[in-house]
Amino acid sequence: MKKSFLPVFVLAALLFAPGGLEAQELNQAAYDNIITHYAARNNFISGTISRGDIEKILVAGLRAPSASNRQPWHFTVVQNSALAGRIVSGMPDGNILIVVSSSGDGRTNGPAILDCGLATESIYLAAQALGYGSRIYTGPMNTVNSQFKAELGLPAGHNAVALVRVGRVQKIDAASAASARKSLGDIVTYK
Numbered sequence: 055m056k057k058s059f060l061p062v063f064v065l066a067a068l069l070f071a072p073g074g075l076e077a078q079e080l081n082q083a084a085y086d087n088i089i090t091h092y093a094a095r096n097n098f099i100s101g102t103i104s105r106g107d108i109e110k111i112l113v114a115g116l117r118a119p120s121a122s123n124r125q126p127w128h129f130t131v132v133q134n135s136a137l138a139g140r141i142v143s144g145m146p147d148g149n150i151l152i153v154v155s156s157s158g159d160g161r162t163n164g165p166a167i168l169d170c171g172l173a174t175e176s177i178y179l180a181a182q183a184l185g186y187g188s189r190i191y192t193g194p195m196n197t198v199n200s201q202f203k204a205e206l207g208l209p210a211g212h213n214a215v216a217l218v219r220v221g222r223v224q225k226i227d228a229a230s231a232a233s234a235r236k237s238l239g240d241i242v243t244y245k
């Protein structure tokens with residue numbers, strides 16, 4: 055009988071020991087990735103991105119959460135630099151654009167737009183986690199949707215919601231690279 059208490063004791067010790075399971079639950083690298091990103095612009099440089107890395111970045115997008123798990127997005131990877139350069143000017147060779155699109159126009163399909171926003175953010179963060187620079191753009195969306203849908207081969211009925219530019223970057227100090235943010239005191243209410 056006495057023997058059977060041993061595993062229970064060991065489990066309890068693991069659970070309640072100071073710092074016990076905490077180390078397993080803490081993922082400092084994931085947290086740092088979320089809070090230290092910045093939108094690259096002037097420090098993009100030329101250089102290729104491997105197909106493997108592109109797919110890792112895309113997997114981050116497809117793992118994003120969506121309302122009722124509808125996954126309404128489509129990702130169009132623009133590697134053709136002539137085409138990419140007509141959408142976002144001044145891109146060094148090797149920079150790519152990932153266009154996130156969905157059916158609907160944002161008025162009748164609200165959750166899908168939010169879903170695409172979440173996928174966009176995951177793509178943006180994954181690129182930086184892999185050591186690339188990235189930047190989200192919505193400025194070119196009107197032009198993309200009025201002039202580039204056919205050339206990009208967007209799925210029928212889709213509109214582009216956002217695009218993420220990904221490329222190699224000249225390393226800069228990430229802590230000072232991002233623009234200032236408001237403070238918690240400015241934007242948080244506790245009730």
Ligand SMILES: Cc1cc2nc3c(=O)[nH]c(=O)nc-3n(C[C@H](O)[C@H](O)[C@H](O)COP(=O)(O)O)c2cc1C
Pocket residue numbers: 091092093094189190191192193194216231232233234
């Ligand atoms: C939804 C969204 C749309 C954006 N559209 C553009 C854009 O059209 N052109 C651009 O240069 N940057 C664009 N950005 C990048 C933002 O300007 C940038 O992320 C923001 O200023 C924060 O910069 P930081 O990461 O350096 O702090 C966009 C960002 C987001 C989230």
